[in-house]
Amino acid sequence: MKITKLTTYRVPPRWMLLKIETDEGVFGWGEPVIEGRARTVETAVREMEQFLIGQDPARINDLWQAMYRGGFYRGGAILMSAIAGIDQALWDIKGKTLGVPVYELLGGRVRDKMKMYSWVGGDRPSDVISGIRKLREIGIDTFKMNGTEEFRMLDSARAVDEAVGRIAEIREAFGNEIEFGIDFHGRVAAPMAKVLLRALEPYRPLFVEEPVLAEQAEYYPRLAESTSIPLAAGERMYSRFEFKRVFEQGGIAIVQPDVSHAGGITECVKIAAMAEAYDVALALHCPLGPVALAACLHVDFVSHNAVLQEQSMGIHYNKGAELLDYVKNKEDFRMDGGYIAALTKPGLGVVIDEERVIEASRNCPDWSNPLWRHEDGSVAEW
Numbered sequence: 506m507k508i509t510k511l512t513t514y515r516v517p518p519r520w521m522l523l524k525i526e527t528d529e530g531v532f533g534w535g536e537p538v539i540e541g542r543a544r545t546v547e548t549a550v551r552e553m554e555q556f557l558i559g560q561d562p563a564r565i566n567d568l569w570q571a572m573y574r575g576g577f578y579r580g581g582a583i584l585m586s587a588i589a590g591i592d593q594a595l596w597d598i599k600g601k602t603l604g605v606p607v608y609e610l611l612g613g614r615v616r617d618k619m620k621m622y623s624w625v626g627g628d629r630p631s632d633v634i635s636g637i638r639k640l641r642e643i644g645i646d647t648f649k650m651n652g653t654e655e656f657r658m659l660d661s662a663r664a665v666d667e668a669v670g671r672i673a674e675i676r677e678a679f680g681n682e683i684e685f686g687i688d689f690h691g692r693v694a695a696p697m698a699k700v701l702l703r704a705l706e707p708y709r710p711l712f713v714e715e716p717v718l719a720e721q722a723e724y725y726p727r728l729a730e731s732t733s734i735p736l737a738a739g740e741r742m743y744s745r746f747e748f749k750r751v752f753e754q755g756g757i758a759i760v761q762p763d764v765s766h767a768g769g770i771t772e773c774v775k776i777a778a779m780a781e782a783y784d785v786a787l788a789l790h791c792p793l794g795p796v797a798l799a800a801c802l803h804v805d806f807v808s809h810n811a812v813l814q815e816q817s818m819g820i821h822y823n824k825g826a827e828l829l830d831y832v833k834n835k836e837d838f839r840m841d842g843g844y845i846a847a848l849t850k851p852g853l854g855v856v857i858d859e860e861r862v863i864e865a866s867r868n869c870p871d872w873s874n875p876l877w878r879h880e881d882g883s884v885a886e887w
């Protein structure tokens with residue numbers, strides 16, 4: 506079998522889908538994208554296409570190594586997201602060719618269902634209580650929200666009290682009937698991270714995510730020493746070679762690689778295994794589309810330490826299209842009591858409505874995150 510064609514579709518809300526076709530009619534879907542840099546990743550996929558055309562899609566490991574090592578320069582958000590989407594599509598092709606879901610090719614399932622969580626509140630956490638109430642009606646009991654709005658490097662007691670107050674309201678309203686992670690989203694700098702973690706301690710969040718920016722990873726062990734709150738990170742780390750330092754230095758209790766940013770299924774299964782050796786939990790990052798989510802689920806179903814899976818239904822980024830709008834087998838993604846069953850169709854198990862994708866790609870506005878500024882005019886982390 507040989508790869509004959511790669512087609513990319515940038516579609517609302519901010520996703521990019523990749524179709525890889527072969528000379529035997531089998532095709533696979535992937536989701537290579539960096540939110541806000543879809544066109545850049547698209548160019549990276551195009552550059553890799555020249556190598557891929559004519560290759561045997563079954564040789565996923567060799568193609569992965571050639572794409573990663575062959576261009577001399579390696580790693581980073583753009584190249585690893587391009588490789589990720591191509592890798593996902595190759596696994597889709599292999600599963601379809603052999604007539605089995607991808608998790609069967611990775612040794613079979615370690616669990617019967619996977620625990621999911623949903624976002625509540627938007628970029629600026631608001632209406633969190635009503636958001637939780639609505640989602641609890643469909644059995645969701647685990648949530649994530651932004652912890653702050655713009656947050657200065659050295660911020661005020663009032664800013665801390667506002668952030669903590671929102672969390673106190675949640676515990677007040679729901680007690681321990683629900684669980685929630687708090688995403689600092691890299692908005693909190695090292696001087697304030699310990700202050701905020703300490704102030705949140707009494708409300709026992711399930712985790713605090715990106716307590717500082719990934720480029721400040723050396724703070725993780727020091728912050729972990731100062732709090733009992735499990736710290737989570739990983740959405741802005743792109744390979745085993747970045748995660749290994751985090752495992753060695755400690756401090757992170759939950760790693761959150763994104764299967765559309767960190768090299769795909771091939772790389773994220775390896776990161777998950779490394780994490781298990783350090784007794785670190787896995788909670789794959791996935792604020793993206795259906796192919797990304799399907800790829801995550803296959804990693805989840807073969808990873809003992811997978812504890813939670815993010816999905817983007819109702820997320821504040823999904824303007825213009827919702828998670829399953831381009832999916833024909835919507836029923837396979839149904840959540841029951843906050844869990845999802847394994848996708849059992851061959852390959853990734855997502856049946857893409859290509860006509861709908863083509864239509865949507867005809868007029869896809871570029872998405873970019875807002876540029877936030879502090880009161881003094883300096884750039885604020887979004």
Ligand SMILES: O=C(O)C(=O)C[C@@H](O)[C@H](O)CO
Pocket residue numbers: 540541688690740790791792815822874
């Ligand atoms: O889902 C998360 O945990 C996020 O932090 C969302 C962020 O990754 C945006 O997708 C960036 O555009």
Ligand SMILES: [Mg+2]
Pocket residue numbers: 688690714715740
């Ligand atoms: Mg996050």
